Amino acid sequence: MFPNHNISTQSPEEFALLIQRIRNLSTAVMTASEWRSILTAAETLLPRRDGKRRSPVELDLSSLNQQPRMQLFDAVLRAFAHEDTYKHNRRYSPNDWTPILESFADLSLYLLPPPILSYGPALCTLAIKEAPTLSAIHLANALGRIDPRVLRQRIRHQDLENWRDAIVEALRESIGTGEHLKADGDATPDDYDDWRSHTRAVLRIAGDFYEWAHLDPPEELRDLDRLLSTVQRPQAPEEEEPDIPTTADERDPEYWTLERIFEDL
Amino acid sequence: MSLTTLLARSISRPTSATHGVAISPVLAKIDKQHILIWTARHYILVEALNETRLGESINNFPGAREILVEVGDLTIPERAEILYNHAKLASLPAAARGIIKARFRSIIQHPNFTPERIRQLCDDVLRQEKTPTWALVNRFMTNPTQRWRKAYNNLSRSEQLLLTTMLDCEEDAPLKTIQLAYEQRAQHERDRCLPFRPVLARLEHSFLQVSRTFAGMVTADFRHPSLRDMLLEELRDDPKARSRYISLTTPVGIAALIRGQAATKQA
Numbered sequence: 001m002f003p004n005h006n007i008s009t010q011s012p013e014e015f016a017l018l019i020q021r022i023r024n025l026s027t028a029v030m031t032a033s034e035w036r037s038i039l040t041a042a043e044t045l046l047p048r049r050d051g052k053r054r055s056p057v058e059l060d061l062s063s064l065n066q067q068p069r070m071q072l073f074d075a076v077l078r079a080f081a082h083e084d085t086y087k088h089n090r091r092y093s094p095n096d097w098t099p100i101l102e103s104f105a106d107l108s109l110y111l112l113p114p115p116i117l118s119y120g121p122a123l124c125t126l127a128i129k130e131a132p133t134l135s136a137i138h139l140a141n142a143l144g145r146i147d148p149r150v151l152r153q154r155i156r157h158q159d160l161e162n163w164r165d166a167i168v169e170a171l172r173e174s175i176g177t178g179e180h181l182k183a184d185g186d187a188t189p190d191d192y193d194d195w196r197s198h199t200r201a202v203l204r205i206a207g208d209f210y211e212w213a214h215l216d217p218p219e220e221l222r223d224l225d226r227l228l229s230t231v232q233r234p235q236a237p238e239e240e241e242p243d244i245p246t247t248a249d250e251r252d253p254e255y256w257t258l259e260r261i262f263e264d265l
Numbered sequence: 266m267s268l269t270t271l272l273a274r275s276i277s278r279p280t281s282a283t284h285g286v287a288i289s290p291v292l293a294k295i296d297k298q299h300i301l302i303w304t305a306r307h308y309i310l311v312e313a314l315n316e317t318r319l320g321e322s323i324n325n326f327p328g329a330r331e332i333l334v335e336v337g338d339l340t341i342p343e344r345a346e347i348l349y350n351h352a353k354l355a356s357l358p359a360a361a362r363g364i365i366k367a368r369f370r371s372i373i374q375h376p377n378f379t380p381e382r383i384r385q386l387c388d389d390v391l392r393q394e395k396t397p398t399w400a401l402v403n404r405f406m407t408n409p410t411q412r413w414r415k416a417y418n419n420l421s422r423s424e425q426l427l428l429t430t431m432l433d434c435e436e437d438a439p440l441k442t443i444q445l446a447y448e449q450r451a452q453h454e455r456d457r458c459l460p461f462r463p464v465l466a467r468l469e470h471s472f473l474q475v476s477r478t479f480a481g482m483v484t485a486d487f488r489h490p491s492l493r494d495m496l497l498e499e500l501r502d503d504p505k506a507r508s509r510y511i512s513l514t515t516p517v518g519i520a521a522l523i524r525g526q527a528a529t530k531q532a
Contacts, residue, residue, distance in 0.1 A: 005490075007432075007497050008525035010507065017511050018522055025516060034516040041520035044527035072523055193297040236296075261345045262369050265352055265362050 015068070022075040026082035030089065032096035035080065039103040042076040045069045046110060056109045065112050077108055077115050086119035094130055094139040097123060105145035117143075120150040128155065132162040134170055134205050141208040148212055160213050167206045171220035174199045178227040192233045199228055344373035347380050351387040361391040364399055375406045381489065382409050413495045416471070423459040424468055426450055428496055429506075433515040437476065437484040440465070446515050453513060 009015040025038065047054045047064070064070060079085065081104070101123070108114045117123075124143055130136035140163070144151050177195050181187045203225060210217045295301050339347070352365050365372070372378070372386075389412070390405050391397050405412065417425065430447040431438075444461045451458035458464075465485065469475050472492060475485045487493050500507045511522065 005494060005497065006525035006528045007500050007507070007510070007522060008529045009511065009522070010501075010504070014504075014508060014511055017508065018519070018526075021511060021514075021519055022523075025519070028516065030516050034520075037520040038516055038523070041523035041527075044524050069526055072526055076523070190297055258341070258345050258369065258373075261342070261349050262366050265349060265366055 015071075019071055019075050022072065023079055025076075026079040026084040027088065032089075032092050032100060035085075035089075035100045036103065038076055039080065039100060039107060042073050043103075043107060045073045046107075059110075061110065061112050064110065070111075073107075074111055077104065077111060080104055081108075081115040081117045083118040086122055094127060094135045097126075098135070098139050098142045101139070101142035101146065105142060108146070117146050120147050121154060124150050124154040128159050132159075132166040134166065134202065137163050137167065137209050138205050141205060141212070144208070144212040151212060160215065163209065164213075164215060164218075167202075167209060168218050168220055170202050171206060171218070171224050174202050175220060175224050175227060178224070178231050182227075182231050187234050189234050189236050192231070195231075196228065196233075199224060203228070339378075341373060344378055345369065348373055348383050351383050352391075355387040355392050357387065357391050358397075361394070361397045364391070364397055364402060368399055368402065372402065372406065377406050377409060381491070382406070385409070385412075385489075410491060410495045410498070413492055414499075417495065417499070420468075421459070421464075422454065422456060423451070423464045424472075426454065426458060427461070427464045427468060428472060428492075429500075429510065431473070431485075431487060432493065432496060432500075432510070432521070433518040435517055437478075437486045440475070440483045440485055443485055449515075450513050453509075 009018050022038075043053065047059060065074070080100070101117075104117065120143055123139065127136045127139040127143070130139075140151060140155070174195070178199065181192055181195055203221070206217070206221055209215075210221070291301065348365065348369060352362065357365070372383075386402065386405055390401065394401060417428070420428075427443075427447050430443060430450055433446045433450075434443050443465075447461050447464075465473070465475070469485075470488075472488055473485050474488050475483060477483050500510055510518070514522070
């Protein structure tokens, strides 16, 4: 049994106060990491099985939404989706917005009806105004998971072309690094790990983009995917097996009586 | 040898004599592929798992309870070693050493035995006490947070307020963040509070520790997590203080309250 390291409300009044505080978060100036922390905390309210969150399709959402704890969950998501949240946090960059939008997209599936992100169009404009980079495309992908209609309303053909070019350039760059790693005998495991994690991110962003944009994926996407499964991680130099010292009860039990341990104190 | 095996061998039996030596091969194995999340509190582990989503992105990632090392789950010789080492390192006066020699069995078999508690017993209780007695040791072992609580009750309102403010902040929060949260709380106090810096200076080394990160940022945190636990107990026992806490806490505190609701539901 673990001691309780948390604090929780203990009366309906305190619960109502907490709900009110959560609702007011939309009018607070917060950092993106604070929003992330709030959304992560909201996630802990969802039902789990074997430590993993159950998916919305496994659940009876109507009865789940009736449970008192879901009032907190509802308050968090609706506060986040409120237009005031955008008004007070316009300074966030696309890289700030994207992870919290992805979290919102994921969690909003548990509410009936799912909340509408009232500033989706404003964020879509932010993505378009950014230079055509993977960050901007990633933000658009996240918005597409929440409301694809916003993308269809706002994103022009020319924007799609620009983003497609940016993706092809990122794919080619990653292919170049991968081929270099394959040929270079001096590459370290860290070089490989950096490339692998970057490549996986590029493939994920590209895959999502081609899906919602209804464009044919380029050859480079398949090439990079293939390369990812063929480049081997370089071996780290062998290390000597360390000796782990023995503990008291592994030493001679006859000699080490408790009295003897305290003898010279 | 895999990192998991090394960890199991070196930290599942954390005796103070071997601990420092045994952990070094584990640290040597840590790289971009191997991360060590090591914490003294279960809730920190759960938060780290939620935050990183490790449990969801890796299929067979062990659950929090599978990778816990229960500090109470020590053999009698290991407990004896821990007590001996702390007592020896604390350079205790003869009277205190006499008590340990005579009563070590009661101490190491005590249900509240943890390595940190033994450190506190030796460093904070027996070393400080001019005339130590077995009754004093027994009282400390039976009610270990009592000393924290007593010390907390003797603090000024400003000092108590700063400690409550620490619950509003992440661990090792930047001083600027703590100051902002403190001043926010101080505005709602009936009596005028002391400025942040002098209050921090009074609490440093006793209740709080101030550190500097590699990037040069100055941060502060509780000297020991049991102090945070004691403050939570205070809030649990005092409805007025709890309401006040909920009304004034920061987004970090609100996140903690939401997690608290989830933990209550699970219990």
